[in-house]
Amino acid sequence: MNEIEEKSFYQAMGRYRGILGWLISTDHKKIGIMYLGALLCFFSVGVTLGILIRLSLIAPGMFLSAQHYNQLFTVHGIVMIFLFIIPGIPVAFGNFLLPLMIGAKDVAFPRLNRFTWWLYLAGAFIVLLALATGGGPPDTGWTFYAPYSIESKTNVSLAVFGVFVLGFSSIFTGLNFVTTIHRMRAPGMEWFRMPLFVWTLYATGWVQILATPVLAITLLFIVLGRFIGIGFFDPTRGGDPILYEHLFWIYSHPAVYIMVLPAMGIISEIVPVFARKRIFGYHAIALSALAIASVGYLVWGHHMFTSGMSDTARVIFSFITFLVAVPSGVKIFNWVSTLYKGSIEVAAPLLFALSFIFLFSIGGLTGLIIGSLAPSLHLHGTYFIVAHFHYVMFGGAGFSFFAGLHYWFPKMFGKMYSEKWAKRGWFFLFVGFNVLYFSMFILGYEGMPRRYFEPPPQYHGWSVISTIGSWLLATGILIILSNLVRALFKGEKASANPWGGRTLEWTVSSPPPRENFIHGPVIATDPYGFEGKK
């Protein structure tokens, strides 16, 4: 390669310089980097709010009133769900890597891609505006259950509108990725030669396209209820509060797969590279992603096992819920089998990936407990649920996000971070996470309801332990992020392929050139052949 070809996309100049140049760029890599920055900011905000929730719980009323506490956990949920984990892996890593991994120059619709980023910014801005105007931050919980959300004096309407806008960002991203994967693959890249991360982005894309419009309609109904009194969910006007729960979860359950499927994709990339071994059960992993995405549509009712919904419906939803657990199990068995007879180097990305397997297993298995009808009568609406979904979303999607961040950091920024500090950060995060959230399983089994400002005294002990866990976890996140920020400025220059990966993004320089590939790649095999490679 000569000098000119090695110029990275960071140096590629468009019509404008500086921030404007970034904001109007249609380069999928720049958009990915901007998304990543925004996500990490909102993640930090969400963590801070979470720490405050835990603090208030061990000393209720000391520094937060009940109303402020309710607003706090609502905003924590909205920020973490809608601004961090749902856009999450697809918009940051998907944007940056999808075209690279399939040997394309960009996504199918680069300008639509830029538009999703603007919509995301607009949605985030509206949500933040809602916190500072009208009746203040919403106090409904992130689920916006009616009729409470119709009556609330807080600024629910604007927050809901922000989420509505964010929904469109998500729909267009899904549309763009599905089209890109269908139309933009390099010559020779057949479906079953695609990296597994691409497979999961594909399955996720469909969920985004098909499920998110339901959320948009539901939120619109809330706003109509608040402004012109249309009583979709108001029993005094012939509406039905349980209808709201159905509509909300028809989106919000598949949304769990929007968060977790791409997370599984990242794990499927990292495990074979650090084990130097072909991924075990490639077809099973790829197809199970599609199975999860399609069956995952039909299980939303398990959020409503004590809602007053008919008992027959509960039985059917429970049955399908147990079926959707199986493909996740299949993936876990295949990842573990990939390690068998490998040549394993436990570098930071693998450490996060293995933690994902452990934590996600706990999240999934506890999901079986609450997906079962009888235990759900006891555990629904308690801290058991809070623990379960944090194990799935944070232990699952969150740890995978960090795994991906450490895996692709050298590719994205062309710098190496300190491996030692990455591992130290992981240690605090992992220990803190389990102290924080495992305590909640115990609290939940003992019957402590969620969203309680002032827990009854018998739950104080485990609450304190959980809160101590939150401090350890925050320490871990602080170490991890500082280590990466330091690497940005002082890190050593990264080579094109520091981990020995076989997917296409490792064939270009770090960071990649503006047009990704100087010569369009031609693909002859799947990307997991490590035979003879050290």
Added chain:
Amino acid sequence: MPTMLLGPANTSGRVDETFIYIVGISAVLLLLVTGCMIYFVVRYSRKRHPQAEEVKESVWLEVFWTVVPTLLALSMFYFGWVNFKYIRTPVKDAISVNVVASKWAWLFIYENGKRSDVLRVPVNKPVRLVLTSADVIHSLYIPAFRIKEDCVPGIKTYLGFNANETGTYDIFCTEYCGVGHSQMLSKVIVISGEEFAKWYETTEASGAAKKGQLLLQDKGCLGCHSIDGSKKAGPSFKGLYRARETVITNGAERTVIVDDAYIKDYVRHPNIDIVKGYQPIMPVIPVTDAELALLVEYIKTLK
């Protein structure tokens, strides 16, 4: 299929049994997965095992770990279903109690019209709760009995149990309902059949005082205000009349004397004054003028 596990109600063991079954299998699976993972990472570390070996794909293995978990999962579903069905199937001759949840109080109405803010039930007798809500969604949860069901406005839902030990057990609200959510507490008091019959048959004294107390209970006031001086989400009614209270009006502190007019005005327009040390969370309670007068007269008697 009777359960081996017991608890304070017939429902407790049913739930715990399913719980233990699923947790047991899950723990074995988790140990297996984690154990293999850690063993492989140590055994095949790059130091010990510098060159990876090729391992053939196996359709049989894929089928095996698809079919076996499916069967396990279906057995979990089945257990949960059977016990759920037992818990949810209505029993004949159950004592029926209507439950009205409101922000932030529970009201239990018995078949003979008797009302209470705690749930008194006889031991070893099936009870059926018919639930509804007067405002937003609430959920009636009895942790010791391992059961809950949402109270939904405009809809009747139900819950059934048969307590097998006398005692007092917590009732929590488990559907988020606003500032008073964690204060929306009550008790199930399980008493002997005779004791229950005695309580159930006693007609309340019909004096004005008793009427006032019942009205406070019906309107949900007692959820947040005690009549014995104990502290709840709002100030106690005991000694309230003629008391000097520090309130905050538009951010400025002032002292008021609680008299007839003040109480009436406060009920009609709550939260314009915020009593110092409390949250501005009082909902507008629909009461007639006559009822309001009765309430004030009753509060006067609580010295």
